Amino acid sequence: MITVIGESLVDIITDPRRPQEVQAHAGGSPLNVAVGAARLGLAANLVTHYADDRYGLMIEEHLLANGVTVLRGGSAPTSTATATLNPDGAATYAFDIGWDINGASLPALAAVEGSVHVHTGSIAAVLAPGDQATLALVKAARQHATISYDPNCRPGISPDAAAARSQAELFVAASDVVKASDEDLAWLYPDRSPEESLLAWLDLGPSIAALTRGADGPVLLTRQLRVELAAEAVTVADTVGAGDSFMAGLISGLAQLDALGAPARSRLRDITEGELHALAAYANRAAAITCSRPGANPPTSAELGSLTGSLTASEG
Template sequence: MITVIGESLVDIISDPRRPQDVRAHPGGSPLNVAVGAARLGLATNLVTHYAADRYGLMIEGHLLANGVTVVRGGSAPTSTATATLNPDGAATYAFDIGWDINGASLPALAAVEGSEHVHTGSIAAVLAPGDQATLALVKAARRHATISYDPNCRPGISPDAPAARARAELFVAASDVVKASDEDLAWLYPDRTPEESAAAWLELGPAIVALTRGAEGPVVVSSGARVEMPGEAITVADTVGAGDSFMAALISGLAQLDALGAPARSRLRNITTDELRALAGYANRAAAVTCSRPGANPPASAELGSLTGSLTASEG
């Protein structure tokens, strides 16, 4: 069982290549991670907020159809993000969003206490008032669960880079696995390279830090290993949700390696180079599948195969 904590919203996608084709899809980085993890075979909770309005019903239907168990709090309208695609398929966002899970503190705590792994990040880690509840749940979970975090920075929502940097470092220090994009780290730390920032985050305490670099592919580091690989060769439909699919596959891959849960922390910290390479490749393929089709549409287990199968083949 894993629990994801964070925002649900509706992505309204406008594509200048098809100006008459405006689409609305359930989204939000944590929601996408929860759906991606569930599609990869993990029993998944999502602690989130949406209202009982038109967009909220769309979100709820999507989560239930993908087998995600919902813990819902807050009272504000359902959040939206308008994504405008560039000619190369990359998205820029405008947000109408709030983050609060008031009224759900007890079921949220029960969810994290019943989980081997807890993931959070994105808007949920920086936007008041729900950011404080998010951090408290993460700290409560560390006694029995491994933790993962993805800053998924949104300067349009939290434009104060020094404040966002300080907040991110709190979550990094509380985490076992961290994933960030090169754009995230370039914004948070403009005076050093993204890979230097990933190495600095590793020193704060995580066992694994993954740096995604779009088409250039990921760099994944641990205390004893570094793995770099190119992006998969695909025709890109758009990049919406690619990083979230990468994150979900990291969690699924670690589950397949029996490296989730507080008792597995030593296992996680002693991950081998071959295991790290298989993990990076598995997550890289998940992101590529998502990029090959429109919207945040992560792959299922049947599309990726098993990480342990890939690992056995590489060792043989």
């Protein structure tokens, strides 16, 4: 069992290449990670908020259809994000969002204490009042679970970079695996390179740090190792949800390596170069499949295969 903590929302997608088509999809980075993990065979909880309105029902149908167990708090209307696609398929966002899981604290605590891994990030880690509840759940989970975190920065939601940086570092220090995009790190730490920022994050406590760089491919770092891969060649429909699929791939890959759960922290710290390479390839492939089709539509385990194939290739 894994538990993801964070926002659910509806992505309203407009594409200047097809202006007559406006699409609405259930989304939100944590929701996408939970769905991606469930499609890759993990039993996934999502601690989140949405209302009993039209968009909330869309989210609930999507989660239930993908086998995600929902623990829902808060009372605000369902959040939305309007994504406008650029000609290259990349998205820019405008938000109407709130984040509060009041009322779900006890079932959420039970969920994280019963999980081998807990993931959070994005808006849930910075937007009051739910950010403090999210951090408290992560800290409570550490005794039983490994932790992962992706800041997935949204300057439109949290425009104060210094405050976002301080908040991010609280979550990094509580995490075993961190993942960030080059855009996230350029905004949080404009005076140093993304890899320098990830190395500094490793000094705060995590065992693995992953950098996604869009078409330039990912880099995975530990204190001893560095693995860099080219992005897989695909025809890009759009990039919505690609980083979340990468994150779900990392979690699934680590599960296949028996590297999740508090007792596995030493296993995570001692990951080999071949295993790290296989993990990067597996997550990279998950992101590529998502980019090849519209919206946040992560792959299933049947589409992605197992980490074993990537591990065999890396060792060969």
